[in-house]
Amino acid sequence: MANFTLNINGKKQQVDVDPATPVLWVLRDHLNLVGTKYGCGIAVCGSCTIHVGGVAMRSCMLPVSQIGSQEITTIEGLSENGDHPVQKAWLEHDVAQCGYCQTGQIMNAAALLKASPHPSDEEIEGAMNGNICRCGTYVRIKAAIKTASAR
Amino acid sequence: MTVVKTSYNRRSFLKTTALAGGGMMLGFSWLAGCKPSGKEALAMPKEWFKINGYLKIGENGVVTILSPNPEGGQNVKTSMPMIVAEELDVDWKKVIVEQAPLDTEHFTRQFIGGSQALRQGWQALRMAGALARHMLREAAAQAWGVPPEEVTTEAGVLHHKKSGKSMGYGEIASAAASVPVPKEVQLKDGKDFKIIGTSRKNVDGLKIVTGQPLFGSDIQREGMLIAMIAHPPAFGLKLKSVDDSAARAMPGIRDVFTVKVIQDDYEKQFFDTITFPEVVAIVGNSTWEVMNAKKALKMEFEPIEDTTETYDRFGTKLKRHIPAGLENTTAHFEKMSELAGRPAQVKRKDGDPETAFKNAAKVIERTYTAPFLAHNCMEPMNFFAHVTAEKAELAGPLQKPELTEKTLSARIGMPVEKIDIQMTRLGGGYGRRSYAHWLVEAALISQKMNAPVKLIYTREDDMTSGIYRPAYHATFRAALDADNNLVAYHQKTGGIPESPLHENRFPAGAVDNYLAEDWTIDTNITVGSFRAPRSNFMAAAEQSFLDEVAEAAGKDPIEFRLELLNRAKTNPVGKDNDYEAERYAGVLELVREKSNWGKTSEGVSRGVSAYFCHNTYVAQVLDLVLEDGKPVIQKVHCAIDCGIVVNPDAATNLSEGCVVDGIGNALYGNMTFRDGVPEKSNFDKYRIIRHSEAPKAIEVHFVKNEIAPTGLGEPPYPPVMAALANALYRATGKRFYDQPFLGEQGVLG
Numbered sequence A: 001m002a003n004f005t006l007n008i009n010g011k012k013q014q015v016d017v018d019p020a021t022p023v024l025w026v027l028r029d030h031l032n033l034v035g036t037k038y039g040c041g042i043a044v045c046g047s048c049t050i051h052v053g054g055v056a057m058r059s060c061m062l063p064v065s066q067i068g069s070q071e072i073t074t075i076e077g078l079s080e081n082g083d084h085p086v087q088k089a090w091l092e093h094d095v096a097q098c099g100y101c102q103t104g105q106i107m108n109a110a111a112l113l114k115a116s117p118h119p120s121d122e123e124i125e126g127a128m129n130g131n132i133c134r135c136g137t138y139v140r141i142k143a144a145i146k147t148a149s150a151r
Numbered sequence B: 001m002t003v004v005k006t007s008y009n010r011r012s013f014l015k016t017t018a019l020a021g022g023g024m025m026l027g028f029s030w031l032a033g034c035k036p037s038g039k040e041a042l043a044m045p046k047e048w049f050k051i052n053g054y055l056k057i058g059e060n061g062v063v064t065i066l067s068p069n070p071e072g073g074q075n076v077k078t079s080m081p082m083i084v085a086e087e088l089d090v091d092w093k094k095v096i097v098e099q100a101p102l103d104t105e106h107f108t109r110q111f112i113g114g115s116q117a118l119r120q121g122w123q124a125l126r127m128a129g130a131l132a133r134h135m136l137r138e139a140a141a142q143a144w145g146v147p148p149e150e151v152t153t154e155a156g157v158l159h160h161k162k163s164g165k166s167m168g169y170g171e172i173a174s175a176a177a178s179v180p181v182p183k184e185v186q187l188k189d190g191k192d193f194k195i196i197g198t199s200r201k202n203v204d205g206l207k208i209v210t211g212q213p214l215f216g217s218d219i220q221r222e223g224m225l226i227a228m229i230a231h232p233p234a235f236g237l238k239l240k241s242v243d244d245s246a247a248r249a250m251p252g253i254r255d256v257f258t259v260k261v262i263q264d265d266y267e268k269q270f271f272d273t274i275t276f277p278e279v280v281a282i283v284g285n286s287t288w289e290v291m292n293a294k295k296a297l298k299m300e301f302e303p304i305e306d307t308t309e310t311y312d313r314f315g316t317k318l319k320r321h322i323p324a325g326l327e328n329t330t331a332h333f334e335k336m337s338e339l340a341g342r343p344a345q346v347k348r349k350d351g352d353p354e355t356a357f358k359n360a361a362k363v364i365e366r367t368y369t370a371p372f373l374a375h376n377c378m379e380p381m382n383f384f385a386h387v388t389a390e391k392a393e394l395a396g397p398l399q400k401p402e403l404t405e406k407t408l409s410a411r412i413g414m415p416v417e418k419i420d421i422q423m424t425r426l427g428g429g430y431g432r433r434s435y436a437h438w439l440v441e442a443a444l445i446s447q448k449m450n451a452p453v454k455l456i457y458t459r460e461d462d463m464t465s466g467i468y469r470p471a472y473h474a475t476f477r478a479a480l481d482a483d484n485n486l487v488a489y490h491q492k493t494g495g496i497p498e499s500p501l502h503e504n505r506f507p508a509g510a511v512d513n514y515l516a517e518d519w520t521i522d523t524n525i526t527v528g529s530f531r532a533p534r535s536n537f538m539a540a541a542e543q544s545f546l547d548e549v550a551e552a553a554g555k556d557p558i559e560f561r562l563e564l565l566n567r568a569k570t571n572p573v574g575k576d577n578d579y580e581a582e583r584y585a586g587v588l589e590l591v592r593e594k595s596n597w598g599k600t601s602e603g604v605s606r607g608v609s610a611y612f613c614h615n616t617y618v619a620q621v622l623d624l625v626l627e628d629g630k631p632v633i634q635k636v637h638c639a640i641d642c643g644i645v646v647n648p649d650a651a652t653n654l655s656e657g658c659v660v661d662g663i664g665n666a667l668y669g670n671m672t673f674r675d676g677v678p679e680k681s682n683f684d685k686y687r688i689i690r691h692s693e694a695p696k697a698i699e700v701h702f703v704k705n706e707i708a709p710t711g712l713g714e715p716p717y718p719p720v721m722a723a724l725a726n727a728l729y730r731a732t733g734k735r736f737y738d739q740p741f742l743g744e745q746g747v748l749g
């Protein structure tokens, strides 16, 4: 066990955990930030996507000991009231079906648009390919990303 | 104008009460006014004829509708309340939708599966809304001293035009509660619908995009422990011994013990399929600690014995043989080909197929196969349980709660009245969450620990202790006469462990000489419902075959199907055909028009397919091009007849999802076994369709009619596989008979 002070969604949070604990489980079990989801645990499905220093990362294989002072943003901190352009576009296109994968999709899409505000279809597909949606909402996700990118 | 009775067999399905804090509450029965067909009634437990839905109108005019069905992405939580709101005549903005808890006393048919929720709820939901509106009008008429016929409503407000009086529903709701329930009530005309047929957003949309806790795996409670299970690595093995000394010594671990999910002598119900009857539970403080301890377990296994178990299918006792042994995919497929060559059980025979085949000008015979599939819900199986001496509180995602309750009650030794099951949103279901052995596991673990426990399956547990889609096999033969008419049709189907045959479906009824027969092979691999059971293979196989037959007959594939449907409509063969040829033809005609059939652009290959299942008709045309040996799907055109479309945008979304899922499973879906071991345990090996492989566009068109709505969670899924296979043939010159169509590399051939 070791003590870590994490900078999450603009707030300092203290946790006492095994240094190897993936950030995903620190968020979910220790900080009750459950918007970040577990889907595979081996960094292949994208459900657990968060931003570390503004970059999209899979939190399921990211040991808490590697974070240091980097700023973490989770879906709960993406916007104050769910009004990030990507979230708004998601609501406008009513993207979700079961909804489980969507927080990961949104976090990844938000990072994509930050890095490339007007992505081409190919760029969107390339960037989003790591995020599985078992309900098959891909067509709407793409449309929502385009809507958000136009803002 | 439709008038419906508010009672059935002299029993009323409505209850009204004044709310303690003011306002009214109306309880209604799901199936009221909807006399189920003989077949449906058989499949329904008697208890379903009970009050099972609630509608509250508060003094502030806010309407709360409790949605009894669990939500797993089918949009029932939005669409079903829309139906109530329509007849009640309220402003949709003033409607709050809440998830009802599982309460078999008050709610029944809390169910996802069979795409039946809307179909079975339609009339009852309308009646409830209409009835509440009627009572509000009566109460207002009394208060104003005017005849009730003169009281009109508009968006939650009552009006009396002559006197200019008006008031909100909330103001009179308490008084309305004591208005006697009329014997019958009038429903709106379809043309007057204001909410039904308009797109309304998912009521949980904001919560989803902001990551609010909605799912079972999100549950957190004071003092809650985390549990995981460890199970045998192979089907055909059972637990022999556990050495948990290392695991117990690991940090944060509270206990390790074996859990017997079901007693040996317990008679299972239909949905009591259990992957492994005995598992090891690891309980600790946090997920990570439990995950690590799980790896430190040392377990020994031994072969299972050959058994035959009896189970109860809604009152009928059936037997299931579970053979001993470690099974292999290669052997499965060899065995299926072998059985396909042996005499099978005849399920339907029309005319004289033997002679017709003998005298045919041309006979085409083809065989199709499909492997086992894992459901792979994005949210792995999980459940929360807090079992104390007095009561059991459970919460989590499941599809058929009321069918699990009984088994749970028997297993934990607690009467059903003391069990409370809360339903959370489901992170996908597709049939897998109908088999809730993990709920029982969670309860047993909590009982032993005497603490609140959240049981979570790892992705590996989820994938390797599946209740898989069975493996299937179908051989079709078609006989054409000299004029290229289809004169005989023979289908012989089978699977492990069930046959996918629906002997009364199209093209039965359209061919003079017809033979349908099937066979099965027993297995110890657990199987169960998977999105559009059986149809999910048959549509793919049959609709690919018909494409080939049309080609052999030198006919356009749509024209060929329409000819057959016309025959089935004008002069059907046999009486038991369970489809309406006209509606079937309707979707084909619509997709032909909308896809500009016959006019494709250069380089684009298209395939067509149509299927009827779960009471809905779907036809699809799929356009693709090949790029570096990979199919790039440009567009899928869907034409759907599911009766009245309650929430068009949500219905479109669901159809799009089915299309993507169908394409994904046809191209990649494949669970294989070696010595009983499921060979894929996570998404690195089990391929799921991804963004770049999904169709670039999906267009969904609904047939407009006034028929009561039917389901959409399943019907658009099966046919798209054949539309894909047929388009692939046009692109490559090669027919695709065996799913998955693509190898692991995702390249054809």
Ligand code: FES
Pocket: A037, A038, A039, A040, A041, A042, A043, A044, A045, A046, A047, A048, A049, A058, A059, A060, A061
């Ligand atoms: S849970 Fe992290 S990528 Fe799947």
Ligand code: FES
Pocket: A096, A097, A098, A099, A100, A101, A102, A132, A133, A134, A135, A136, A137, B073, B378, B427, B428
């Ligand atoms: S919405 Fe269900 S997995 Fe994406």
